[in-house]
Amino acid sequence: MTNTSVSIKDLSLNFGAVSVLRNLNLDIRDGEFLVLLGSSGCGKSTLLNCIAGLLEISEGQIFIKDRNVTWEEPKDRGIGMVFQSYALYPQMSVEKNLSFGLKVAKLPQADIDKRIARAAEILQIQPLLKRKPAELSGGQRQRVAIGRALVRDVDVFLFDEPLSNLDAKLRSELRVEIKRLHQSLKNTMIYVTHDQIEAMTLADRIAIMKNGVIQQLDSPDTIYNAPRNLFVAGFIGSPSMNFLRGEVAASDTGPIFVSDTVRFSLDGYRAGEALQPGRKAVLGVRPEHIAVNGETAELHEAVVDIEEPMGADNLLWLKYAGQTISVRVNGARRFAPGAKVRLGFDPSLASLFDAETELRI
Numbered sequence: 001m002t003n004t005s006v007s008i009k010d011l012s013l014n015f016g017a018v019s020v021l022r023n024l025n026l027d028i029r030d031g032e033f034l035v036l037l038g039s040s041g042c043g044k045s046t047l048l049n050c051i052a053g054l055l056e057i058s059e060g061q062i063f064i065k066d067r068n069v070t071w072e073e074p075k076d077r078g079i080g081m082v083f084q085s086y087a088l089y090p091q092m093s094v095e096k097n098l099s100f101g102l103k104v105a106k107l108p109q110a111d112i113d114k115r116i117a118r119a120a121e122i123l124q125i126q127p128l129l130k131r132k133p134a135e136l137s138g139g140q141r142q143r144v145a146i147g148r149a150l151v152r153d154v155d156v157f158l159f160d161e162p163l164s165n166l167d168a169k170l171r172s173e174l175r176v177e178i179k180r181l182h183q184s185l186k187n188t189m190i191y192v193t194h195d196q197i198e199a200m201t202l203a204d205r206i207a208i209m210k211n212g213v214i215q216q217l218d219s220p221d222t223i224y225n226a227p228r229n230l231f232v233a234g235f236i237g238s239p240s241m242n243f244l245r246g247e248v249a250a251s252d253t254g255p256i257f258v259s260d261t262v263r264f265s266l267d268g269y270r271a272g273e274a275l276q277p278g279r280k281a282v283l284g285v286r287p288e289h290i291a292v293n294g295e296t297a298e299l300h301e302a303v304v305d306i307e308e309p310m311g312a313d314n315l316l317w318l319k320y321a322g323q324t325i326s327v328r329v330n331g332a333r334r335f336a337p338g339a340k341v342r343l344g345f346d347p348s349l350a351s352l353f354d355a356e357t358e359l360r361i
Contacts, residue, residue, distance in 0.1 A: 004066070005030040005188035006051060006156060011060035013050060013212075020046050021212040024060070029204075033182050033189045037199040038209035039235075044192045047209075048158055051190065052081050065155055077156075080149030084161040086141040088133040094144050095129040098151050112151075119150040122181065139170040146181070159191040163198065175201060196236060200224070208232050226351070230358035233284050233351055239315065241284040242325040245355065250277040257283045257352070262321050265298060268348040271361055280355035288328040289349040292316070292341050299342040304335045318343070 006028040013021040021043050028034045036044040049055045051062060053074035061070045069077045088097050095116060102112045120126045123143045133141055142162055149157055159178075163171045179202055182189055193199055199206050200220045207217045208231075216228040227233035227241075234240045246259030248266070255275040257264045264283065266275060302320035309331065316327045316335055320343065327343070335341065352361045 003030045004028065005032065005064070006190065007063040008047075008051070009061045009063070011047075011050060011062065012058045013046060013055065014058045019212065021050070021057075024212070024214065026207065026214065026217070028188060028190060031186045031188055033179075033191065033202055033204045035199040035203035035206045036190065036192045036209060037194070037196070037206050039194055042209040043212040044194075044209050045160055046212075048160055048190060048192050051156075052079055052158055053077050078154050079156045079158055080152045080154045081158045082142075082146050082149050082160065082162045084164055086133070086145045086165075088141060088144060088148075090133050093130050093132055094125065094136070094147075097133070097144060098129075098147050101148065102151060115151040115153060116147075119147040122150065122184065123147050123177070137170075138166050139174055142166065142174060143177075146178075150181075154187075156188045156190065159189065161192055161194070164193075164195070171195075171198075178202060196238060200236075208235060210235075225349075226360065227284075228360055230282060230284075230353045233353070237286055239287055239326040241286050241351065242290070244283045244321065244323075246281060246283065247355075248275050248277055248279045248281050248352075257281065259283070260321060262300060264345075264347070266347050266350075266352070268346065269350060269352060270348065271352065273361060275352075275361065279361075281361065282353045282355055282358075284351040284353065285345050285349070287315070287326040289345050290325075290327045291344045292327055292329055292333075292335075294344060299344050302341055302343050304337055304339045304341060306337060307335050309334075316341075 004027050008024060008026040011021055011024045036047060038044045046055065050057050053072060061068055064077055089100065098116045098119060099112050102115065120129060123146060125143050125147060128136060128140055163174055166174065175198055191202060203220055205217060206220055206223055208215045208223065210231055216223055216232045223232060224236055227236065244259045246257055249256050249258045253265065253267065255266045257266055302318040304316055305319050305324060306317040308315040311331055313331045314329050314333065316329060318325050318327060353359065354361055
């Protein structure tokens with residue numbers, strides 16, 4: 001278990017007859033920022049609560065810093081937790097909120113003062129120490145909640161959707177601060193979110209979950225550019241990847257993908273196995289990887305349905321091959337609804353999945 005901060009072995013959790021987490025294994029490296037990402041009900045917060053000791057697991061073991069903490073109380077696990085709700089004591093000042101847990105643990109006052117001063121400096125909340133929670137903004141309250149975990153001086157920090165109650169601008173600002181906090185502290189952080197942007201910008205690695213099972217565990221770049229299965233490909237990205245159903249076929253120039261009346265060359269696609277002719281498949285291409293009226297080897301005609309100007313770029317919704325696809329173009333380029341355009345893409349940027357198993361080919 002060298003360089004492993006948190007290790008989860010064969011963990012299962014059942015609520016009565018309902019299986020919530022199933023035979024889950026996960027090793028989190030020392031100092032890593034790991035994000036648990038998924039839609040509501042996928043088991044990400046449940047897994048975090050199991051690590052924290054707030055839920056009793058049905059099977060398996062949990063190790064923190066090589067120590068088996070499966071049956072230990074939350075306070076004895078060496079963790080600091082930040083919840084979605086700030087959960088601050090309203091009658092106490094910020095300083096007293098930060099010191100409360102340390103006083104209960106009977107730490108010397110000098111040690112408490114030193115820890116509070118350090119946390120306040122890192123989170124830039126020194127001017128707020130004498131205020132009560134009612135006098136703080138949402139972002140300031142969440143900083144205090146993070147500070148309360150920070151003063152515990154622990155090895156592992158757990159974040160349960162800490163930014164979801166904030167507005168978009170505050171979320172963006174605090175996201176940067178959390179990333180800066182990790183770079184400065186270099187502690188292990190496990191962060192739960194349903195927000196893709198938070199996951200992509202914060203994580204060293206992302207674990208994408210569905211129905212209590214980790215679908216893919218990898219770096220943000222790998223998950224985005226080489227999704228392991230159809231679910232991950234469709235989940236990551238906004239708007240999501242465009243999909244065409246068809247099959248692999250042979251041609252004089254090499255393997256091609258055929259869907260109804262359209263054919264695409266797969267020359268340059270990095271397949272993990274041989275592309276067998278006749279194999280039913282799904283071709284996926286991200287909106288920004290499709291060129292409009294560009295110089296590409298193959299061009300296919302489409303019709304503009306809707307244009308969504310978004311500032312730096314524009315999103316086009318096009319009618320193509322009997323379905324609607326999305327394409328991202330530079331914001332300076334404008335297209336009128338009904339305009340005919342020519343599309344092309346680089347096969348090396350595409351994804352190909354087996355239609356039956358839904359796994360990447």
